[in-house]
Amino acid sequence: MSESPRSSRAALTNDPPCPTCPVRAHNICRPLDPRRQRELYEKRQTWKKGQVLYRAGEPLGPVLKIITGIVAVSERLPDGRRQILDFFFPGEICGYLETEGRYSFEGEAITEVETCVFGRARFKAYTAAHDDLAEIVRATLVSKLNSASHHLAELGQLSSVERVAAFLCWLKARHAEHGLETRPLTLPLSREAIADHLGMRLETVSRAFSRLKRLELIEASDTEVTLLDLPGLASLAGSDDRP
Amino acid sequence: MSESPRSSRAALTNDPPCPTCPVRAHNICRPLDPRRQRELYEKRQTWKKGQVLYRAGEPLGPVLKIITGIVAVSERLPDGRRQILDFFFPGEICGYLETEGRYSFEGEAITEVETCVFGRARFKAYTAAHDDLAEIVRATLVSKLNSASHHLAELGQLSSVERVAAFLCWLKARHAEHGLETRPLTLPLSREAIADHLGMRLETVSRAFSRLKRLELIEASDTEVTLLDLPGLASLAGSDDRP
DNA sequence: CGTTGGGTTGAGCTTGTTCAACCACCGTGG
């Protein structure tokens, strides 16, 4: 056996880039020691903005963990209308939880995206074999069900301005959770993406932003928002923050 | 040891009513042999129409499996608006999947309801210890996430008539799945409950029913509906049933 | 320097809400 430090076999199985990965402490990777990192890691892939990671109805492909960028998961109606169900942020795993047999939804890179790529069968077996990982998957599933339900209540009951307020609060929480700047928030989403997420038209989203500015609840440009009055926004959004 | 066939201890631990339970073949109970039925069974409870099984924010109580009747799970805004997130039918388990620490939502009996009652810790431990049961719980969770997502797309994208059409298709599928009469469907839900589920007002639901009748897609009374043209309804509902 | 892709804003229209009247059904009590 060769002792050369970079034989092709060694390059394949050793030295994963995990130690410098910005999301090594997120989700499934959080409890991994170097040995398990090496066992689980396979490869990475980058996706251009607008590129589709998987399409509804297609047979299942690999499991993807987002390293950088944002993925929108959506359902599309035959006539082209689409509902963005969720935005996946760095650290999250997409194309896994919401799958049974085939993809039910569509995953699209909303920004430039970099992902870790795992063979599905291997990933499933590995997470099933390790209790701590299985528990993380389960907890994520429960939390996704909760936020989908909450989102449901927003779409069903809130007016357009209320929905945008709720969205901004949600976005802030998400940024905070991922250690990103929250004052101001960078808005990596177009008005159209926000509209498709909130079940309204982009013009209505734009008007809602204008209203919130006029009410001095936010300051906003095309790509940045500052939440000036978080409690005010939250109460608009119907969050019953009982103190 | 007494040989008397009905000592109090024996009454407590033996002879669960499972053999005659109408939902013994549903969900978690499906793979149970008599021994496991005896181990898992605790007791039953009935709830009057309108009674609240649990409230958002309360500490967790027991896990409930519905034997007969329908439970509506909803989120309520501070100002009283409510969104019915899901209807739970006989065989389903409620107050379990969507919980983390405390109840996030509210469960209310929409009809007279009979349930099996399981101590939560015991239930959790038992299902975790049996692989087949754990798998059923996991699959249910995934399927609930899928249907919540789909419901989200309906609320976000469909018009009022389309939503009612989608709801009727869904209801029919649900009845079929539970072996209930589907022609005509009995409608155990008030117009108000349907409205709260679809994010509209009861008057709008009523008008949508009238429109669907005029289009001869359905026949309906207060408490019964017949779906005359299922494909027609489905296409209204935006179901891309590719043949 | 023109073109292109978002974003904003206005005017008119459509859809769904609000408020109110009315109806059918059902159980209760005179």
Add this chain to the structure above:
DNA sequence: CCACGGTGGTTGAACAAGCTCAACCCAACG
């Protein structure tokens, strides 16, 4: 037995919210 009130459903008319279509703005970029 019938009058009564209550509950849930339907329908209409006026109104409001959000959508459509179109003009316009601005910054980025070839």
